Amino acid sequence: MNLEESILQSVQKLPPFPAVIQRVLQLIHDPRSTTQEVVEVIQYDQSITVEVLKLCNSAYFGLRRNVHSLREALVMIGFDQLLEMILCRESSRFFYHPCKGYDLEYGALWRHSIVSALLSGIISKRLGQEMSPTHFTAALIHDIGKVVLSEFVEDYFGEIKQVMEKKGLAFIEAEKEVLGIDHAELGGRIVEKWNFPKVIASCVRFHHYPCSTREDQEMVRLTYLCDMVAMTTGIGGGADGLSYHAYEEVMRQYQLREKDIEYFIVQMEDQFQTVEKMLRIRF
Amino acid sequence: MKIIVGIADMQMTKNPDVTLITYSLGSCIGVTLYDPVVKVGGLLHFMLPDSQIDIQKAQKNPWMFADTGLPLFFNEAYQLGAEKKRIQVKVVGGAQILDDSGYFNIGKRNYMALRKIFWANNILIQAEDVGGNMNRTVSIELSSGKVWVKTSGDGVREL
Numbered sequence: 001m002n003l004e005e006s007i008l009q010s011v012q013k014l015p016p017f018p019a020v021i022q023r024v025l026q027l028i029h030d031p032r033s034t035t036q037e038v039v040e041v042i043q044y045d046q047s048i049t050v051e052v053l054k055l056c057n058s059a060y061f062g063l064r065r066n067v068h069s070l071r072e073a074l075v076m077i078g079f080d081q082l083l084e085m086i087l088c089r090e091s092s093r094f095f096y097h098p099c100k101g102y103d104l105e106y107g108a109l110w111r112h113s114i115v116s117a118l119l120s121g122i123i124s125k126r127l128g129q130e131m132s133p134t135h136f137t138a139a140l141i142h143d144i145g146k147v148v149l150s151e152f153v154e155d156y157f158g159e160i161k162q163v164m165e166k167k168g169l170a171f172i173e174a175e176k177e178v179l180g181i182d183h184a185e186l187g188g189r190i191v192e193k194w195n196f197p198k199v200i201a202s203c204v205r206f207h208h209y210p211c212s213t214r215e216d217q218e219m220v221r222l223t224y225l226c227d228m229v230a231m232t233t234g235i236g237g238g239a240d241g242l243s244y245h246a247y248e249e250v251m252r253q254y255q256l257r258e259k260d261i262e263y264f265i266v267q268m269e270d271q272f273q274t275v276e277k278m279l280r281i282r283f
Numbered sequence: 284m285k286i287i288v289g290i291a292d293m294q295m296t297k298n299p300d301v302t303l304i305t306y307s308l309g310s311c312i313g314v315t316l317y318d319p320v321v322k323v324g325g326l327l328h329f330m331l332p333d334s335q336i337d338i339q340k341a342q343k344n345p346w347m348f349a350d351t352g353l354p355l356f357f358n359e360a361y362q363l364g365a366e367k368k369r370i371q372v373k374v375v376g377g378a379q380i381l382d383d384s385g386y387f388n389i390g391k392r393n394y395m396a397l398r399k400i401f402w403a404n405n406i407l408i409q410a411e412d413v414g415g416n417m418n419r420t421v422s423i424e425l426s427s428g429k430v431w432v433k434t435s436g437d438g439v440r441e442l
Binding site for chain 1: 290291307308309310311330331332333336337340347376378379380381382383384385386387388389390392415416417418435436437
């Protein structure tokens, strides 16, 4: 078995994404589905329901009366926020662990993921794209490939560094050259395996190559921008650092200027402080 | 005792048992200052060069910007007895994405803003580790004034 094959094989070790979430994402993606249907799917999962209710009744939301059911929660905090909350809690089990290969300590990749997800709301507004939980999910899980690739990056870190220096490559290009597959491509495969909507798989697969695909282009470019801005802040950043290419074409397409990037960061920081507090609530 | 300085945050102390640390700077800049006589030390983590982008935000959290954060940072040190002529200043961070078009060069603009403010106020930088495209973590030991930089994916070294 060559290296690339053993990397693909080790994807099997990753626990499956909760089936309820898979179903929810498919429903959201289907224009014919209703919020009602989504809530019905979620309430079958008791642990998610319990978590949602605890969070809704925590001081963070400061609601005047206790929430006893998912339906009430939906009315009180709204559909999108409810879903974002569930997505964050459910995906944390993948992103919270340290990724030694990327020199990411406990919680670091998780913070980067949350920052990217928050930016998806901020940037999509500026780009005139309608925000949906699908955008949020794509930005949240875009680095899932790193979770699996980390142990291989750890073993071959010296070589990756050498290739970067010798050939003047970005980290991800060296990753691909040494390991045969990079974290974006691997992430795309994982998300396909989870049966997420195809558009999310495209976003993960192309989040470093926004000009290499015409399919789902708008959302791919949004995910790319979220990651770039998140990386620029350094929050939850690792050994790959900021060694990734920016694409002028994307900036021109949306008529973005340097000041826009700064403004995204200001808005994100506000939200990040609040969300970090919320996510620290223990269960 | 380790005290974490968050993003867009600052700590200043005289407590010799403390090490101030700020993680993963990216394009942000970490500035340490230390007065070896009164043993006052501080660490500022600012994110952006110019508060004009959001003046209200700057009023709420001045540490976010170079132009509002740096003057206040030095004032905090003076209030604890530090003197300008003795203060040792070190600068870390200001990295950036690989981007020839310059849209993402916040790291460079952060550093330029800092240099401009220091120049206008006659402040010299004693040591620095800036630029490139790596994440850096910086800490300062109050007992000795020693400053340590960890480059992500690499070791720790004294600055």
